[in-house]
Amino acid sequence: MDTSNPAVFVNGGLLKQFVGRRVRAVIQVIRSDAGSVIGKSTDDQQLVIKGSPTHPLSTYVEVIGIADSNQSICADIWTNFGDNFDAYSYDQLCLLANGEYKHLFI
Numbered sequence: 001m002d003t004s005n006p007a008v009f010v011n012g013g014l015l016k017q018f019v020g021r022r023v024r025a026v027i028q029v030i031r032s033d034a035g036s037v038i039g040k041s042t043d044d045q046q047l048v049i050k051g052s053p054t055h056p057l058s059t060y061v062e063v064i065g066i067a068d069s070n071q072s073i074c075a076d077i078w079t080n081f082g083d084n085f086d087a088y089s090y091d092q093l094c095l096l097a098n099g100e101y102k103h104l105f106i
Helices: 087-097
Strands: 022-033 036-041 046-050 060-069 072-082
Touching (some): 022 072, 022 087, 046 060
Parallel strands (some): 046 072
Antiparallel strands (some): 022 036, 022 060, 036 046, 060 072
């Protein structure tokens, strides 16, 4: 596992703290336009994911890339998480990974 450039777990609210850094987020795909995807973060905020996935997207997708604003990510990795996903638990993971248990995450 490459730990030289870790991606921080974020939801929509945490994204603004990591602009310019590598992040990972799970979104619920709302629509896909040319060169971007509009999605809802696990804390119900709208995010714009820039880039073009190389495969059809499921309802829930994890994206990894650079946060380029407080509402957008330039994604280079797209991973389908299926059509059923526990967004609440992932959102809690994001809070733990950036809170008192931050030391347990890369």
